[in-house]
Amino acid sequence: MAKQDTLTFKETMVEGDYLKTLSKEEKREYKKKSVEEKRKIIHEFNPQKFEPSNNEGNKIFNWIKKHKIWSGIIILLLIGGIGSIFTDSENTESEEPKKETATKQEKKESKQDSKEEKDAKEETKKPLTDEEKLNKELKKEVRSTDVKNVDFGVESSDVTIELDGKSSLSDKSTSRGFRMGTAEALYALKKANIDVNSADIYVYHELNDGMKDEEKMVMSSRWDKDTINSMNKDALTTLPGTIETHAESSFIHPVMRQSEK
Structure with missing residues (x-):
């Protein structure tokens, strides 16, 4: 079975930063892209992260190669975290208008009740001349x-x-x-x-x-x-x-x- 192409650890980290800059619709479009297209976008988003420095890239690559199982677990956890970002973002955006509408209605009803109570108290407070x-x-x-x-x-x-x-x-x-x-x-x-x-x-x-x-x-x-x-x-x-x-x-x-x- 051919090995499925996935983003590297560093690419996944940069991808998380990139997703924060996207709107809800842009995130949906991004998810549809292939791994290679995502990789290209990520590298263009933050090219400095992928420049070799003091053999850092080789160290990470060697660590991943040496600890394949742990690398896979970490990548899966990161992918799961990114997925929850999409879900939480969509749920939050859909619930906020409802909460805002409910809050406004509650404030309006509270003010109306207060006004009616105040008017009633003023009428009973003193007799009319x-x-x-x-x-x-x-x-x-x-x-x-x-x-x-x-x-x-x-x-x-x-x-x-x-x-x-x-x-x-x-x-x-x-x-x-x-x-x-x-x-x-x-x-x-x-x-x-x-x-x-x-x-x-x-x-x-x-x-x-x-x-x-x-x-x-x-x-x-x-x-x-x-x-x-x-x-x-x-x-x-x-x-x-x-x-x-x-x-x-x-x-x-x-x-x-x-x-x-």
Whole structure:
């Protein structure tokens, strides 16, 4: 049987250094090459290692020749070590993206949990003031207008809610929006469950009254405690058209009242 050509001890050592410089794909291509091709590449990679110096090459050659069995064992161990380099490298490269993705997800979930716990603690830490309760409900319920300002009286027994009206397709529908915004603000006040004796609701909007365009108070209404407490969701559809009847007092700018006809 013909003796199989293999790399020498020194060539195998240099091969290990060479493999460290290769990428994953380059290592695969290198493994496909014949022993002679590998030998040529290795010698070109580090030619100094193969230059004879003080008969070192002859000493190694003579030792290998003298200890053939041990030489074969050493070469097999080296080949096995190189093979594990390929395997470990491939496994490490495939596992690293998975670990990185998992770590990022865990950090994201941890931050989210911490934020939710912090928000929950802050909400339970101190009760909301009457103004905070009202603003919270106004933000949820008022859709037909924008909330401009909220102001409580000296003893918080009276509250004033100012709204910014929104323009619609026609003057009539714009005026209807003012009325709906007033009803929505009154319903938000009821939901806030705060103790007030009366509420004034003002609606502001840019208006041309024959002189110039400027923001004016186009609607106002005052509501007593009993009416506030009796407010419910169904009234959101019925109250806008009957504000003058149910409010303690009310005002609608003549220009807007004219547009409602």
